[in-house]
Amino acid sequence: MASLVEFHLANWIHGNSEHAKYNIAGSAAPSLTLRELVSISNNPSETEAALQFDEVFLGLGPNKGTLELRTKLAALYNEKILPDSFLTAPGTTCANMIVFQSLLRPSDHVISTYPTYTQLSSLSKSIGCDVSPWRLDPSNEWRPDMDELRALIKPSTKMIMLNNPNNPTGSVLDVQAQLEILEIAQQHSIIVVVDEIFRPLYHDGTTITSFVEHEYTKVITTSSMSKAWGMSGVRIGWIACRDKELMDLMSNTKQYISQATSNIDEAIATECLSLRCRPAILKRHLDYAQQNLNLLEAFVKKNSDMCTWTRPAAGGTAFVKYYTINGDAVDDVQFCKDLLKEHGVLLSPGSISFGEETPANWQGYTRMHITVSPETMQKALAQISTFLGDRRKTAQ
Numbered sequence: 001m002a003s004l005v006e007f008h009l010a011n012w013i014h015g016n017s018e019h020a021k022y023n024i025a026g027s028a029a030p031s032l033t034l035r036e037l038v039s040i041s042n043n044p045s046e047t048e049a050a051l052q053f054d055e056v057f058l059g060l061g062p063n064k065g066t067l068e069l070r071t072k073l074a075a076l077y078n079e080k081i082l083p084d085s086f087l088t089a090p091g092t093t094c095a096n097m098i099v100f101q102s103l104l105r106p107s108d109h110v111i112s113t114y115p116t117y118t119q120l121s122s123l124s125k126s127i128g129c130d131v132s133p134w135r136l137d138p139s140n141e142w143r144p145d146m147d148e149l150r151a152l153i154k155p156s157t158k159m160i161m162l163n164n165p166n167n168p169t170g171s172v173l174d175v176q177a178q179l180e181i182l183e184i185a186q187q188h189s190i191i192v193v194v195d196e197i198f199r200p201l202y203h204d205g206t207t208i209t210s211f212v213e214h215e216y217t218k219v220i221t222t223s224s225m226s227k228a229w230g231m232s233g234v235r236i237g238w239i240a241c242r243d244k245e246l247m248d249l250m251s252n253t254k255q256y257i258s259q260a261t262s263n264i265d266e267a268i269a270t271e272c273l274s275l276r277c278r279p280a281i282l283k284r285h286l287d288y289a290q291q292n293l294n295l296l297e298a299f300v301k302k303n304s305d306m307c308t309w310t311r312p313a314a315g316g317t318a319f320v321k322y323y324t325i326n327g328d329a330v331d332d333v334q335f336c337k338d339l340l341k342e343h344g345v346l347l348s349p350g351s352i353s354f355g356e357e358t359p360a361n362w363q364g365y366t367r368m369h370i371t372v373s374p375e376t377m378q379k380a381l382a383q384i385s386t387f388l389g390d391r392r393k394t395a396q
Contacts, residue, residue, distance in 0.1 A: 003126070004122060004126050005122055005125070005126075007118065007119070007122070008118070008352045008353055009117075009118060009348060009352075009353040009354070012025070012348060012349070012352070012353060013025050013026055013346070013348065016340060017346065019340060019344075019346075020340060020344055020345065020346035021343075021344030021345070022344055022345045022346070022376055022379055022380035022383065023346045023369075023372075023376075024345065024346065024347060024368050024369040024372055024376065024377060024380050025346040025347050025348040025367065025368075025369060026316075026348075026369045026372075027167060027168075027198075027227060027315075027316040027317045027367075027369055027371075028226045028227050028230070028232045028316065028371070029201075029227060029228060029229065029230040029284075029285040029288070029316065029371040030230055030288075030371070030372065030373060031230050031231065031232055031233060032230040032272075032281070034051055034268070037051070037268075037271065037272060037277060038051070040277060040280045040281060040284070041276045041277050041280070042275075042276050042277075042279075042280065043276045046276060047271055047276050047277060050267070050270070050271040050274075051268065053264055053267065056263055056264055056267060057263055058263065059263075060259060060260050061260040061261065061262075061263045061266065062260065063087075063251055063254060063255060063259065063260055064084075064086065064087050064088065064251065065086060065087065065088030065238070065260075065261060065266060066263075066266050066270070067083060068266075068270050069236070069266045069269055069270045069273075070083035070084075070086040070088070071083045072269075072270050072273035073086050073238055073273065074086070075273070076273070077210055077212065077213055077240065078209075078210075078213045080213055080242065081213060081240060081242070085212070085240050085241060085242050085247075086238050086240055087238065087239040087241075087247060087250055087251055087254060088236060088237070088238050088239075088260075088261045088266065089222075089236075089239060089254065089257075089258065089261065090235045090236075090237065090258055090261055090262075091224050091226065091235045091236070091237040092195060092197045092222050092223060092224040092226065092237040093119060093237070094235075094237060094257065094258065095222040095223075095224065095237040095238060095239050096119060096120060096123060096195060096222055097123060097257065098239065098250050098253045098254050098257060099193055099220055099222065099239060099250060100123045100124055100127060101127070101253050101257070102246075102249040102250045102252070102253040103158070103159065103191060103193075103246070103249065103250075104124060104127045104129050104158060104159065105127070105128075105129075105158075106127060106128030106129070107128065107129070107130065107156065108127075108129045108130070108156060108157075108158035108159070109129065109130045109131075109132065109154045109156040109157040109158060110124045110129045110130070110131045110132070110157070110158060110159045110160075110161055111134050111149065111152050111153070111157060111159070111160045111161065112124070112131055112132070112133060112134060112160075112161040112162075113133075113134050113135075113136060113144060113161070113162050113163055113166065114133035114134060114135050114136065114356075115136065115166075115168060115169065115319075115350070115354035115355075115362060116161075116162075116163040116166065116167065116195075116354070117167045117195060118353070118354060118356060120161050120163060120195060121133075121161070121356065122356075124159075129158075130156070132152045133356075134148060134149055134152060134160075135148070136166065136169060136171060138169075138310065138321075141171065141310050142166065142169040142170075142171035142310055142319075143171065143177075144173075144177075146177075146180050146181070146184070149181065149184060150184060153184070153190070157188060157190055158191060159190060159191045159192070159193055160181065160184075160185055160191075160192045160193070161193050161194075161195075162181070162192065162193070162194040162195070162211070163194070163195045164178075164194050164195075164196055164199075164211065165196075165198040165199065165201065165202075165312075165313070165314035165315035166315065167195075167197075167198065167315060167316075167317055168317045168318075168319045168348075168350070168354055168365075168367040169310065169312065169317075169318075169319045170310075170311075170312020170313060170315045170317055170318055170370075171310070171312070171313060171314075172202070172208060172313045172314045174208060175208065175209050178209065178211055178214065179214065182211070182214055182215075182216045182219070185216065185218070186216050186218075189218070190218070191218045191219075191246070192216070192218065192219045192220070193219075193220045193221075193222070194210075194211040194220070194221045195221075195223075196210060196211070196221045196223045197223050197224055197227045197228075197237075198227050198228060198314060198315035198316055199223060199314075200228060200282065201227065201228045201282075201285060201286065201289060201314055201315055201316060201371070202314045203286065203289055203290060203293060203312065203313060203314055204313070208314075210240070212240045212241065212242065217241075217242045217243045218243055218246070219242075219243075220239060220240070220241045220246065220250075221239070221240045222237060222238070222239055222240075223237065223238055223240075224236060224237030224238065225237070225269050225272065227315075227316050227371075228281075228282065228285060228316075229272055229273075229281055229282075229285075230281060230284075230285065231268070231269065231272055234265045234268050234269055234272070235261070235262065235265055236261055236262075236265050236266060236268075236269040285371050288370075288371050288372070288373065288374060289316070289370050291377075292370040292371070292372065292374055292377040293311060293312070293318075293370055295374065295377050295378055295381055296309070296318060296320075296368065296370065296377070296381065297311060299381045299384070299385065300320070302385065303384075303385060303388050305323075305325070305392075306322060306323050306324075306325065306388050306391070307320055307321060307322045307323065307388075308320070308321050308323075309321065312370065315370075316369060316370055316371040317367050317368065317369060317370060318367070318368045318370050319350065319365050319366075319367055319368075320365065320366055320368055321350075321364045321365045321366075322335055322364050322365075322366065322388075323364065324391075324395070325391065325392055325395035329363045329364025330363075330364050331363070332349040332350055332351050332362075332363060332364050332365055333349045333351060333352055335349070335364075335366070336348070336349045336366060338387075339383075339384065339387050342387060342390075343383040343384070343386065343387050344383065345380045345383045345384055345387075347366040347367065348366060348367040348368075349365075349366055350362035350363070350364070350366055350367060351363050351364075351365070353367060
């Protein structure tokens with residue numbers, strides 16, 4: 001594996017968070033404490049008992065993850081997805097690494113939606129793959145063009161790599177789009193890998209089919225406890241796949257990378273995903289998102305001369321574009337630096353966080369976190385409005 005390029009998004013957030021009064025640069029739902037997990041449960045005494053770790057075995061757990069956890073994971077999908085369809089990993093970041101290290105080789109061609117979480121394309125490039133961006137269209141609610149996907153396919157195409165719901169745009173590939181992508185993939189025997197870490201944060205309250213639930217089996221999805229469930233510190237992610245040959249390859253790779261995940265973390269994740277806790281946690285974070293989206297919509301309307309957006313359909317982020325008073329896209333990096341310095345608000349600049357080799361594509365864009373507490377969002381937006389107002393005055 002070649003040297004990895006700088007992970008600009010993570011380094012930006014980690015390097016600037018301590019200076020922020022209002023941090024809306026991230027994407028994960030606010031973290032729960034164990035005490036909060038007990039209080040949110042519909043049976044606190046049973047949840048408290050499940051979180052007693054005095055008798056937890058501290059040896060090496062099973063490679064695929066405990067049956068209890070994999071059974072809870074299967075309940076997040078339809079009846080086709082059985083506990084044997086899962087392999088746990090230390091977070092989605094490690095799950096993605098296991099997938100790529102297992103299946104990709106130098107000179108393989110990969111098609112990746114763009115923009116996307118940059119770990120996906122960067123890891124593929126570090127292996128030596130030829131990565132072609134499949135661009136989402138900001139003028140068409142961030143939808144991709146299927147004809148463009150067909151045109152991107154080469155004889156060497158090994159994988160189509162997706163992020164659904166998308167980070168940073170919050171757009172969703174619906175069932176019709178999924179079926180069309182899978183039909184194209186099946187025609188060429190291409191593996192489809194989908195980072196679904198923001199599933200099931202769908203803002204209209206519905207749940208869209210996972211890619212792994214369709215008939216085509218050369219599909220791998222990854223996810224974790226971080227974004228929807230408020231458990232970033234519980235380093236449990238997972239891989240879902242119904243193809244035994246692919247699963248065996250990935251299970252072997254996991255033996256090299258981590259062998260197993262933490263027994264205590266798996267126990268916490270199992271309780272979090274139980275029917276005692278899961279509905280209340282999801283409701284809390286969907287409520288946060290709905291309130292914040294309404295606040296953000298009012299903010300964009302108020303400042304429509306200096307920003308635009310497409311309202312996200314799902315996930316924990318929105319991609320908002322800012323303009324100068326003359327109508328030009330702002331230098332988003334400088335914009336974010338000035339906003340942090342003058343008003344203590346941290347956003348993620350789109351051009352370096354999601355732009356890869358072509359930052360001009362996302363100049364002016366910033367990623368804004370929509371599952372923070374609504375109080376934080378309201379205060380942050382007030383500060384950004386003041387910041388934009390000052391820029392209007394300066395331009396006069």
